[in-house]
Amino acid sequence: DVKVTQSSRYLVKRTGEKVFLECVQDMDHENMFWYRQDPGLGLRLIYFSYDVKMKEKGDIPEGYSVSREKKERFSLILESASTNQTSMYLCASSALGVGYEKLFFGSGTQLSVL
Amino acid sequence: SQQGEEDPQALSIQEGENATMNCSYKTSINNLQWYRQNSGRGLVHLILIRSNEREKHSGRLRVTLDTSKKSSSLLITASRAADTASYFCATDETTDSWGKLQFGAGTQVVVTP
Numbered sequence: 001d002v003k004v005t006q007s008s009r010y011l012v013k014r015t016g017e018k019v020f021l022e023c024v025q026d027m028d029h030e031n032m033f034w035y036r037q038d039p040g041l042g043l044r045l046i047y048f049s050y051d052v053k054m055k056e057k058g059d060i061p062e063g064y065s066v067s068r069e070k071k072e073r074f075s076l077i078l079e080s081a082s083t084n085q086t087s088m089y090l091c092a093s094s095a096l097g098v099g100y101e102k103l104f105f106g107s108g109t110q111l112s113v114l
Numbered sequence: 115s116q117q118g119e120e121d122p123q124a125l126s127i128q129e130g131e132n133a134t135m136n137c138s139y140k141t142s143i144n145n146l147q148w149y150r151q152n153s154g155r156g157l158v159h160l161i162l163i164r165s166n167e168r169e170k171h172s173g174r175l176r177v178t179l180d181t182s183k184k185s186s187s188l189l190i191t192a193s194r195a196a197d198t199a200s201y202f203c204a205t206d207e208t209t210d211s212w213g214k215l216q217f218g219a220g221t222q223v224v225v226t227p
Contacts, residue, residue: 004156031213031214033214035217040219041219042118042202042217042218042219042220043157043202043204043217044217045214045215045216048214050213058214088154090156090157092156092157094213096213101144101145101147101162101206101213102147102159102162103147103149103157103159103204103215104159105149105156105157105158106156107155107156108154108155108156110154
């Protein structure tokens with residue numbers, strides 16, 4: 001069974017802390033994505049990666065960075081957490097090519113920044 | 115930027131009834147997908163329809179796509195309490211999308227026994 005695993009279900013951090021959100025997929029997918037989800041706004045793309053060590057900005061990259069050192073792992077980094085980054089963070093992966101476009105999502109990390 | 119917009123924002127129906135929700139989008143697309151999200155969890159893919167298709171079925175789900183109107187609809191027939199969830203449409207844009215999807219804000223569906 002395909003799986004995308006996010007390291008934490010709930011996380012509470014303080015303003016100014018550096019925060020790491022980890023995501024691992026076991027499907028050998030090329031593409032990996034980080035979205036944040038806020039009520040009434042749906043999912044917004046933060047960053048995505050289509051290969052190891054490759055990354056592209058999404059719609060709202062400010063305040064975030066990412067790392068993809070291995071194909072199966074995609075990390076989201078909040079360099080200095082702020083209260084407006086309190087949100088649900090969703091990681092997803094997909095294979096490359098026509099016929100493989102659907103995303104597989106992790107269960108999400110609910111981050112609270114106090 | 116948000117591509118899809120779902121309508122209605124919320125829907126409350128009884129078991130056995132049909133649920134219909136709509137999605138409008140702004141630019142040309144490769145495909146349009148529908149996802150379901152149970153409360154506080156990740157999204158699960160339901161169905162994908164390509165830009166050259168007009169209708170697609172999967173079990174109790176029926177999806178239509180009208181590219182001239184830039185709109186899609188999702189119909190869930192004979193709804194069950196287990197269908198209670200939020201439903202999102204997502205579009206894969208035509209140029210340089212690298213498989214990334216733009217999601218709408220979702221329709222929250224409540225099915226009461």
